[in-house]
Amino acid sequence: MENQDQVCKNGCKAACSENLAAVEDALYVIAGKWKLKIIIVLQEMGNVRFNELQRLIPGISARVLSNELKDLELNGFVKRVVHAEQMPVVVEYISTDYSHTLKPVIMSLSQWGKTHKRKIKEEML
Amino acid sequence: MENQDQVCKNGCKAACSENLAAVEDALYVIAGKWKLKIIIVLQEMGNVRFNELQRLIPGISARVLSNELKDLELNGFVKRVVHAEQMPVVVEYISTDYSHTLKPVIMSLSQWGKTHKRKIKEEML
DNA sequence: CGGTATCCGGGCTGATACTG
DNA sequence: CAGTATCAGCCCGGATACCG
Numbered sequence: 001m002e003n004q005d006q007v008c009k010n011g012c013k014a015a016c017s018e019n020l021a022a023v024e025d026a027l028y029v030i031a032g033k034w035k036l037k038i039i040i041v042l043q044e045m046g047n048v049r050f051n052e053l054q055r056l057i058p059g060i061s062a063r064v065l066s067n068e069l070k071d072l073e074l075n076g077f078v079k080r081v082v083h084a085e086q087m088p089v090v091v092e093y094i095s096t097d098y099s100h101t102l103k104p105v106i107m108s109l110s111q112w113g114k115t116h117k118r119k120i121k122e123e124m125l
Numbered sequence: 126m127e128n129q130d131q132v133c134k135n136g137c138k139a140a141c142s143e144n145l146a147a148v149e150d151a152l153y154v155i156a157g158k159w160k161l162k163i164i165i166v167l168q169e170m171g172n173v174r175f176n177e178l179q180r181l182i183p184g185i186s187a188r189v190l191s192n193e194l195k196d197l198e199l200n201g202f203v204k205r206v207v208h209a210e211q212m213p214v215v216v217e218y219i220s221t222d223y224s225h226t227l228k229p230v231i232m233s234l235s236q237w238g239k240t241h242k243r244k245i246k247e248e249m250l
Numbered sequence: 251c252g253g254t255a256t257c258c259g260g261g262c263t264g265a266t267a268c269t270g
Numbered sequence: 271c272a273g274t275a276t277c278a279g280c281c282c283g284g285a286t287a288c289c290g
Contacts, residue, residue, distance in 0.1 A: 015169060016166055016169040019169065022234075023161060026235070026238030027158070029241065031156070033156070050251075050253070056141070057145075063284085066252085066254080088290090101241075104236070104237065109147075109230055110144050111147075112229065114150075115226065187272080188275095189262090213272085
């Protein structure tokens, strides 16, 4: 029986580390306080300018927003569009098609966040 | 038409900030480099002891693991079980029922992580 | 408007050593 | 085994000022 147990545990370890690696890969790109939030806002609002973006995401500073946007652009989640025809220059950020592959992740997180908040509130009583 | 645009944008803002808040609530609890990983391992392995847990999660130090586990226990994701009958004392950590409500989140992240990795690999060529 | 440069403080972290 | 204590470094991120 000890043997059976061991066999099972080892099987679990394999499945486990596979999942672990996949989640790690995902987290590597979208982890952090702001990345997902920026993606959400851009997906829902369409095209957004820098300062408006900052206003829509409470608490983020210009420097951090700027850095995050560069990162997101590098990873193909965000496109930076410059309208040079206007003065002063207008810059807009839009979400890419690829960023929409994150929809399931965002939905499940949002869903869980809602039920979690409900649970917390009930516990307060 | 400018008006229509404005109406739409405002509608989006409402929906947006709702989603934003929900995701924020979720991230508040499970964000960070380790939390989800610990939960995954515990869910897949059943009961795991401290040092084994550390081995299963490459890169985590004892101090950090200890802190994360306390956090997770406080938030109801993990149960700490002490088997006092044995010497030296055996401590096991197990995932709670509530932690299983995160399954959809974990699955979507894992799924996305896999396809993302595939995409990255293709881009390398 | 759309950022960047610099300064600076605090917190997280790894390393190491230690305990019951 | 299952952690905790201490310390030093460093990176993140806020505040502020500034630029085209």
